[in-house]
Amino acid sequence: MFARRAAQRLLEIRQVFRQSPQVSRSFSSALNYHIDTPDNNPNNQWKFTETNNQKVKEILSFYPSNYKQSAVIPLLDLAQQQHGGWLPVSAMNEVARIIEVAPIRVYEVATFYSMFNRSKVGKYHLLVCGTTPCMIRGSREIEEALLNHLRVKRNEVTKDGLFSVGEMECMGCCVNAPMITIADYSNGSEGYTYNYIEDVTPKRVVEIVEMLKRGEKPPPGTQNPNRFKCAPEGGNKTLLGEPKPPPCRDLDAC
Numbered sequence: 722m723f724a725r726r727a728a729q730r731l732l733e734i735r736q737v738f739r740q741s742p743q744v745s746r747s748f749s750s751a752l753n754y755h756i757d758t759p760d761n762n763p764n765n766q767w768k769f770t771e772t773n774n775q776k777v778k779e780i781l782s783f784y785p786s787n788y789k790q791s792a793v794i795p796l797l798d799l800a801q802q803q804h805g806g807w808l809p810v811s812a813m814n815e816v817a818r819i820i821e822v823a824p825i826r827v828y829e830v831a832t833f834y835s836m837f838n839r840s841k842v843g844k845y846h847l848l849v850c851g852t853t854p855c856m857i858r859g860s861r862e863i864e865e866a867l868l869n870h871l872r873v874k875r876n877e878v879t880k881d882g883l884f885s886v887g888e889m890e891c892m893g894c895c896v897n898a899p900m901i902t903i904a905d906y907s908n909g910s911e912g913y914t915y916n917y918i919e920d921v922t923p924k925r926v927v928e929i930v931e932m933l934k935r936g937e938k939p940p941p942g943t944q945n946p947n948r949f950k951c952a953p954e955g956g957n958k959t960l961l962g963e964p965k966p967p968p969c970r971d972l973d974a975c
């Protein structure tokens with residue numbers, strides 16, 4: 722039954738893609754390759770700040786000196802925090818220099834993990850989950866609502882620099898699908914946070930964008946007032962009584 726509904730939904734989605742040039746135009750390949758630009762090319766100087774240099778030393782101290790390359794992910798993460806939520810190629814080269822590997826080794830990591838952004842993102846990078854359960858529950862419509870409301874393509878930044886919309890694979894909240902994550906880079910080098918916003922609708926994501934514009938923090942978790950955390954909508958349907966103790970717990974009575 723579920724498989725039939727899923728197949729039907731996928732067919733509908735394909736149909737929407739075929740029929741709507743607006744939806745196909747919403748895709749941008751901004752993160753698929755690197756092209757030198759004035760603010761992202763290997764000739765730009767990039768160094769960790771004095772404070773972050775102390776953090777680099779601390780991170781490297783966690784690894785044996787002949788395994789420096791194991792620090793690649795925390796160092797890229799630190800570089801991304803320092804650079805306002807994205808990693809220019811010169812920052813990746815600096816990380817490669819510090820851990821003494823060929824730059825390609827760092828590029829491989831940065832291109833594999835979707836938490837690393839290789840082009841500018843907004844202060845709020847809105848990541849729509851695009852995996853099957855969220856897609857069946859309407860993630861394409863969520864993305865379309867965001868792109869239309871913000872008037873951008875996927876991975877483009879709004880003119881005020883506040884928002885960008887990206888896609889992420891399953892973030893483990895399928896039970897409350899569809900969901901988005903707000904990668905919040907508004908604290909600059911203080912670090913960033915990821916907030917899960919679940920059970921969203923096209924109307925609700927637009928409200929969330931407006932809350933962020935006003936400087937408000939949208940409530941994390943489910944947006945469905947009839948659901949408690951990830952319990953069934955409307956309350957528990959099963960296991961309603963007190964759980965019975967296991968048999969023979971009272972050893973004297975056995």
Ligand code: FES
Pocket residue numbers: 850851852853854855856890891892893894895896898899900
């Ligand atoms: S499919 Fe979207 S959170 Fe798992």
